[in-house]
Amino acid sequence: MCGIVGLMANASVNQALYDALTVLQHRGQDAAGMMTWHEGRFLLRKSNGLVRDVFRTRHMQRLKGNMGIGHVRYPTAGSSSEAESQPFYVNSPYGITLAHNGNLTNSDQLKQELFSSDLRHINTSSDSEVLLNVFAHELGKQGMRLGAGDVFDAVRRVHRRCKGGYAAVSIINGTGLVAFRDPHGIRPACFGKRDSAEGVEYMIASESVALDVAGFELIRDLAPGEAVFIDMERELHTLQCADDPVLKPCIFEHVYLARPDSLLDGAYVYGTRMRMGEKLADKIVREWPEQDIDVVIPIPDTSRTSALELAQHLGVTYREGFMKNRYIGRTFIMPGQTLRKKSVRQKLNAIDIEFAGKNVLLVDDSIVRGTTCNEIIQMAREAGAKNVYFASAAPAVRYPNVYGIDMPAAEELIAHDRTEKEIADLIGADRLFYQDLDDLKDACREVNPALDEFDCSVFDGVYVTGDIDEAYLNDLRASRNDGAKSAGETHAVVDLHNDSEDLD
Ligand SMILES: O=P(O)(O)OC[C@H]1O[C@H](OP(=O)(O)OP(=O)(O)O)[C@H](O)[C@@H]1O
Numbered sequence: 001m002c003g004i005v006g007l008m009a010n011a012s013v014n015q016a017l018y019d020a021l022t023v024l025q026h027r028g029q030d031a032a033g034m035m036t037w038h039e040g041r042f043l044l045r046k047s048n049g050l051v052r053d054v055f056r057t058r059h060m061q062r063l064k065g066n067m068g069i070g071h072v073r074y075p076t077a078g079s080s081s082e083a084e085s086q087p088f089y090v091n092s093p094y095g096i097t098l099a100h101n102g103n104l105t106n107s108d109q110l111k112q113e114l115f116s117s118d119l120r121h122i123n124t125s126s127d128s129e130v131l132l133n134v135f136a137h138e139l140g141k142q143g144m145r146l147g148a149g150d151v152f153d154a155v156r157r158v159h160r161r162c163k164g165g166y167a168a169v170s171i172i173n174g175t176g177l178v179a180f181r182d183p184h185g186i187r188p189a190c191f192g193k194r195d196s197a198e199g200v201e202y203m204i205a206s207e208s209v210a211l212d213v214a215g216f217e218l219i220r221d222l223a224p225g226e227a228v229f230i231d232m233e234r235e236l237h238t239l240q241c242a243d244d245p246v247l248k249p250c251i252f253e254h255v256y257l258a259r260p261d262s263l264l265d266g267a268y269v270y271g272t273r274m275r276m277g278e279k280l281a282d283k284i285v286r287e288w289p290e291q292d293i294d295v296v297i298p299i300p301d302t303s304r305t306s307a308l309e310l311a312q313h314l315g316v317t318y319r320e321g322f323m324k325n326r327y328i329g330r331t332f333i334m335p336g337q338t339l340r341k342k343s344v345r346q347k348l349n350a351i352d353i354e355f356a357g358k359n360v361l362l363v364d365d366s367i368v369r370g371t372t373c374n375e376i377i378q379m380a381r382e383a384g385a386k387n388v389y390f391a392s393a394a395p396a397v398r399y400p401n402v403y404g405i406d407m408p409a410a411e412e413l414i415a416h417d418r419t420e421k422e423i424a425d426l427i428g429a430d431r432l433f434y435q436d437l438d439d440l441k442d443a444c445r446e447v448n449p450a451l452d453e454f455d456c457s458v459f460d461g462v463y464v465t466g467d468i469d470e471a472y473l474n475d476l477r478a479s480r481n482d483g484a485k486s487a488g489e490t491h492a493v494v495d496l497h498n499d500s501e502d503l504d
């Protein structure tokens, strides 16, 4: 779940792209990058780190141009080396740059095809470099002067070749800005416009908050399989490019990934999270009518919206019993279990008076590896809680994710192969409540009744692209489990076009 943004403006785009990336930071904290286009040349700055650390004034000054794309990365394929940060670039045909959110599930096969049939070399282990090269190869079949129809034909063939989850933004040298979304719309993407003295400007982004901060008015989400193309005259073209599109967006975006102030596929995440809280309260009352909860305490940040609504629905006091260190990022998307575990304690601290002698219900949006709840329950007990109950606004996460969330190995998930009773014992909770999957889906549908189906694979093991088998999951586990990642080499080939530190 990286963050992507693309901007076609009538003045310099560097600052607006920077601002957009800072509000998409929650989607990726490992690396950031920006590529702008100026007078026929691409200008790139990308590196590991947060947006504020990657872009210094000197980099911003070099990122000239009225058209550009940006990326914040949370790796789900390849390594976390700087060379695999995004955007990527290929010089042939035309000169193309691309930034990708998601994960291709047939990238090994595509890599093979690219090498043996398309005569293209992939220099990293990133699936995003594969996606760019497939797009480039398909564009190359269209001839010298590209029009909107040529771009859409190429995207159509990308959809036929690529499997998995992908939302991408791309610039074709001298031609325009392109964005496309996979035929299931697994990963989000939206676009909007803004008026300037010189005419209309367009922005495409993973989440609508990026548009808000830059003063763009949301036009709509990209439909699954749809492509958007803005030519050099700022003319907007859109076309459905998939043979069989059907919207099945990742429901985990609503649970955890997206910001609550974003509108995803016509549903405010804030609203879906509120309804998750209500439905979870109903379940608690159903299962435990004589409940003795004294106080409901959220685990900041993401669970706050659901927890407040849950408490109101239960008629129980809501208190902020954990203080969050605002300088520590999201722990779930940090690389490596040791860092994640240490960060929970650095990030959250208990306020003893809210716990002492009380029966507390701790609420989180989800329990994935169990890192957070293990630590937090211990902290609640150390703070003097009498009983510690735990509620998750999402159902039990039992299956790996293959579409752009780094959950590669079922054994790393605390709920895998365990009953709720076993999980409660393991995390040390006196009672444990999980949201039902149907309630989670209804929470989203109630906010936007047009939403019907979802990718719920982490909860039900159903992979909407239909191409995931045991062998794929075994390979994924072997290559990306925590042990494999920490033992892996970095393949740190710094991109030839990178504006790296030694040029300073
Ligand atoms: O069971 P786990 O493996 O610990 O994963 C789940 C936890 O991780 C996330 O929090 P995170 O700190 O990433 O971000 P937040 O501040 O947005 O809640 C999520 O909100 C849960 O609290």
Ligand SMILES: NC(=O)CC[C@H](N)C(=O)O
Pocket (backbone or CB within 6 Å): 001, 002, 003, 073, 074, 075, 076, 077, 078, 084, 100, 101, 102, 103, 104, 126, 127, 128, 404, 405
């Ligand atoms: N989380 C993502 O969207 C990751 C994009 C891409 N698969 C990468 O690893 O860079």
Ligand SMILES: [Mg+2]
Pocket (backbone or CB within 6 Å): 299, 300, 301, 302, 303, 364, 365, 372
């Ligand atoms: Mg959290």
